[in-house]
Amino acid sequence: MEIALIAHDKKKEEMIKLIKENKDLFSRHSLIATGTTGKMIKDKTGLAVECLMSGPLGGDQQIGSRIAAGEVDLVIFLRDPLTAQPHEPDISALIRICDVHNIPIATNLGTAKLVLQALATME
Numbered sequence: 511m512e513i514a515l516i517a518h519d520k521k522k523e524e525m526i527k528l529i530k531e532n533k534d535l536f537s538r539h540s541l542i543a544t545g546t547t548g549k550m551i552k553d554k555t556g557l558a559v560e561c562l563m564s565g566p567l568g569g570d571q572q573i574g575s576r577i578a579a580g581e582v583d584l585v586i587f588l589r590d591p592l593t594a595q596p597h598e599p600d601i602s603a604l605i606r607i608c609d610v611h612n613i614p615i616a617t618n619l620g621t622a623k624l625v626l627q628a629l630a631t632m633e
């Protein structure tokens with residue numbers, strides 16, 4: 511599966527912890543990520559990640575275009591609901607395009623954990 515990983519700044523540590531806890535599972539899939547999230551995942555977990563642009567510079571839109579092209583199977587996007595983001599329209603567009611194409615998107619840790627459990631049983 512192609513899994514897209516995105517985390518806002520205050521959620522990046524949560525994302526790293528989630529990936530470390532499920533490293534074997536993630537290592538069996540292709541990973542793409544927005545720039546800063548992807549670099550952190552590579553540095554802190556050693557997993558291979560294709561890094562796109564940073565979110566505020568267009569990374570969310572790049573992932574959206576991969577989704578529209580049918581190249582992404584799952585999105586884990588740990589959003590920060592308490593901080594205003596300068597690129598809010600890009601974030602809304604990413605969630606919308608997931609809904610258009612029925613691509614599962616987990617926007618918080620609780621959903622992400624459930625989705626990963628389901629993914630593990632599907633392998």
Ligand SMILES: O=C(CO)COP(=O)(O)O
Pocket residue numbers: 516517518519543544545546547548563564565566569570601
């Ligand atoms: O802003 C983001 C998603 O909207 C995440 O971007 P970075 O991974 O570059 O921090």
